[in-house]
Amino acid sequence: xxxxLIAALLASALPLGAGAQEVAKQxxxxxxxxxxxxxxxxxxxxxxxxxxxxxxxxxxQMYYRNLEGIGLTPDQVKAFASNFQVPGALNDSGEPTERPxxxxxxxxxxxxxxxxxxxxxxxxxxxxxxxxxxxxxGGPDYLYAVLTGYGEPPAGMKVGAGxxxxxxFPGHQIAMPQPLHDxxxxxxxxxxxTIAQEAHDVVTFLAFTANPELEERHRTxxxxxxxxxxxxxxTYAVKRKIWADVH
Amino acid sequence: MAGLHKSDIQNPVINWIDTRLPVxxxxxxxxxxxPTPKNFNYFWNFGALAMINLMIMIVTGIFLAMNYTPNTAxxxxxxxRIMRDVNYGWMIRYIHMNGASxxxxxxxxxxxxxxxxxxxxxxxxxxxxxxxxxxxxxMATAFMGYVLPWGQMSYWGATVITNLFSAIxxxxxxxxxxxxxxxxxxxxxxxxxxxxxxxxxFVITGVVFLHIVALHITGSNNPLGIDVKSKQDTLPFHPYYxxxxxxxxxxxxxxxxxxxxxxxxxxxxxxNYIPANPLATPAEIVPEWYFLPFYAxxxxxxxxxxxxxxMFGAIAVLFVLPWLDTSPVRSxxxxxxxxxxxxxxxxxxxxxxMVGGHPPEGIWVVLGRVATTYYYLHFLVILPFLGKIExxxxxxxxxxxxxxxxxGGPLPGGAAAKPMEKI
Numbered sequence: 001x002x003x004x005l006i007a008a009l010l011a012s013a014l015p016l017g018a019g020a021q022e023v024a025k026q027x028x029x030x031x032x033x034x035x036x037x038x039x040x041x042x043x044x045x046x047x048x049x050x051x052x053x054x055x056x057x058x059x060x061q062m063y064y065r066n067l068e069g070i071g072l073t074p075d076q077v078k079a080f081a082s083n084f085q086v087p088g089a090l091n092d093s094g095e096p097t098e099r100p101x102x103x104x105x106x107x108x109x110x111x112x113x114x115x116x117x118x119x120x121x122x123x124x125x126x127x128x129x130x131x132x133x134x135x136x137x138g139g140p141d142y143l144y145a146v147l148t149g150y151g152e153p154p155a156g157m158k159v160g161a162g163x164x165x166x167x168x169f170p171g172h173q174i175a176m177p178q179p180l181h182d183x184x185x186x187x188x189x190x191x192x193x194t195i196a197q198e199a200h201d202v203v204t205f206l207a208f209t210a211n212p213e214l215e216e217r218h219r220t221x222x223x224x225x226x227x228x229x230x231x232x233x234x235t236y237a238v239k240r241k242i243w244a245d246v247h
Numbered sequence: 248m249a250g251l252h253k254s255d256i257q258n259p260v261i262n263w264i265d266t267r268l269p270v271x272x273x274x275x276x277x278x279x280x281x282p283t284p285k286n287f288n289y290f291w292n293f294g295a296l297a298m299i300n301l302m303i304m305i306v307t308g309i310f311l312a313m314n315y316t317p318n319t320a321x322x323x324x325x326x327x328r329i330m331r332d333v334n335y336g337w338m339i340r341y342i343h344m345n346g347a348s349x350x351x352x353x354x355x356x357x358x359x360x361x362x363x364x365x366x367x368x369x370x371x372x373x374x375x376x377x378x379x380x381x382x383x384x385x386m387a388t389a390f391m392g393y394v395l396p397w398g399q400m401s402y403w404g405a406t407v408i409t410n411l412f413s414a415i416x417x418x419x420x421x422x423x424x425x426x427x428x429x430x431x432x433x434x435x436x437x438x439x440x441x442x443x444x445x446x447x448x449f450v451i452t453g454v455v456f457l458h459i460v461a462l463h464i465t466g467s468n469n470p471l472g473i474d475v476k477s478k479q480d481t482l483p484f485h486p487y488y489x490x491x492x493x494x495x496x497x498x499x500x501x502x503x504x505x506x507x508x509x510x511x512x513x514x515x516x517x518x519n520y521i522p523a524n525p526l527a528t529p530a531e532i533v534p535e536w537y538f539l540p541f542y543a544x545x546x547x548x549x550x551x552x553x554x555x556x557x558m559f560g561a562i563a564v565l566f567v568l569p570w571l572d573t574s575p576v577r578s579x580x581x582x583x584x585x586x587x588x589x590x591x592x593x594x595x596x597x598x599x600x601m602v603g604g605h606p607p608e609g610i611w612v613v614l615g616r617v618a619t620t621y622y623y624l625h626f627l628v629i630l631p632f633l634g635k636i637e638x639x640x641x642x643x644x645x646x647x648x649x650x651x652x653x654x655g656g657p658l659p660g661g662a663a664a665k666p667m668e669k670i
Binding site: 033060061066127128130131134135136137139170210212213217218220221222224225228229231232235236238239242243246 | 285324327330331337338341482486487490491493494497498500501504505507508509511512517518520521522530
């Protein structure tokens with residue numbers, strides 16, 4: 001009976017989303033109890049995002065100032081933000097103006113609204129990437145699998161017009177053309193920009209934008225759990241002492 | 248002294264208050280010296296844990312409400328702002344979000360304890376029924392809370408669940424319109440759900456108070472399921488059970504902390520990080536894990552009204568459980584057949600949970616129907632008959648003189664096990 005129960009509980013712990021595509025697990029710097037974001041990788045990922053993804057995907061929860069979280073100095077953030085023009089205050093004649101972005105500005109969106117985004121992308125809406133890493137079954141592993149999953153469709157499979165074959169995407173037909181290619185970007189630190197490297201870097205960056213609190217969360221969590229472990233031990237010792245005379 | 252309460256408290260200030268408002272005497276009576284069976288195991292922690300969990304939810308919820316915006320255009324972004332820009336907002340939200348899961352874990356174990364040790368039987372029937380009311384209120388609260396972030400699962404979960412009421416003949420559609428505040432799930436729905444989500448926890452607090460009052464009239468059940476016979480059977484609640492509950496609380500907080508800090512989204516659904524979109528239905532609409540068994544029952548019936556009836560019926564049978572179980576013996580320890588069957592019921596409910604998490608296709612449909620049938624069979628057929636045919640083991644004479652030591656050596660004087668008497 002107990003075995004049956006354990007078996008049932010174990011089985012119920014299996015992923016509930018049956019039929020979901022199995023994706024290969026990657027080794028991420030932010031995995032695990034002590035996981036942190038690999039600064040160099042996340043910064044390279046920012047470059048991939050800025051040069052490739054950002055031409056279609058918005059990231060509206062992010063402020064430029066958040067980039068200090070992947071190791072940019074305040075001056076670097078200021079310099080990075082000033083590359084982008086964002087809507088400024090109305091001028092004296094009441095007309096809209098543009099100004100260079102400040103660290104306190106949200107990331108500039110590539111399109112004015114969803115309709116414009118669809119119109120420019122063959123009817124498909126490129127999803128906002130702020131929390132994309134949390135919004136997909138499989139998280140970073142899935143995003144990596146999609147970015148590296150392009151190729152020729154298997155024999156006999158017909159890919160629809162305006163769609164591309166992708167091994168990891170549900171249904172295997174994705175509206176996004178292959179975004180990453182070898183040497184798509186030129187890394188300042190000399191890292192060789194293979195598709196796998198670019199995908200790994202940009203996913204690290206996307207994991208950061210979805211979980212900017214992750215490092216603080218992990219640090220706090222280790223302290224909290226250690227504290228509770230000691231407290232549990234002490235409490236149990238007191239309990240033993242109080243109960244010692246009860247028969 | 249006319250009109251003043253007699254107080255034993257020495258401190259003059261507290262005594263002055265206590266003679267006029269004897270809350271200190273009450274706390275001393277109900278939580279200090281309160282006679283409590285001495286043989287509780289750690290299953291008896293879970294009532295206190297549920298109480299702690301309720302307080303955690305209320306406190307974190309109040310702080311979340313300070314920063315949340317109940318408007319369909321802003322709700323999702325306001326939650327993300329809490330995660331990013333509110334001081335420790337991520338911690339408060341992850342505690343609240345995982346606190347809901349912890350609450351159901353704690354309450355389901357608390358209910359299992361009651362099922363296993365027969366805590367719902369005479370004289371604690373009303374205590375149990377009040378507990379079922381608390382569970383229903385918790386479910387309503389959790390459901391409405393899940394809608395607030397206005398993600399895809401929030402929106403579509405709200406649509407599916409509120410639509411269930413349309414199965415009610417004649418007035419169903421009007422009820423749904425009333426719930427929605429319009430003709431679809433929209434801003435009025437979000438606003439009223441926010442309001443009710445803030446209100447219901449305080450209703451729960453009130454009903455919990457009744458639960459505790461009823462408990463302190465009958466006194467606690469215990470693992471042997473026999474009545475307290477004398478002072479030797481009990482211990483004062485403090486310090487014995489305050490410290491034992493503290494041990495349980497520390498372990499509970501540790502599990503809670505691991506979830507919050509290292510796997511905060513493990514029990515959630517990724518689709519709820521996609522802003523609600525009334526034009527795009529998610530591939531699969533699933534409720535939070537703690538509703539999955541009920542969701543499985545709902546989907547096992549090919550008829551909408553039938554499914555809704557059986558789903559709510561699954562909780563309704565719990566209401567009348569004290570009268571469905573005809574055995575006068577409380578603890579499963581002394582009911583050899585029930586002891587097995589209560590575990591089969593656990594497996595059955597876990598199975599229903601798994602069925603609820605899978606699309607209703609192939610083997611899952613069959614499993615869902617079998618498990619649903621067994622759930623009802625357990626309560627409506629097996630329990631009423633089992634009490635009549637099962638031969639219980641001999642009950643111990645009292646809590647302080649437990650029955651036969653393991654291995655069945657010679658009995659200590661006066662500890663002769665006595666056959667169970669029909670009440």
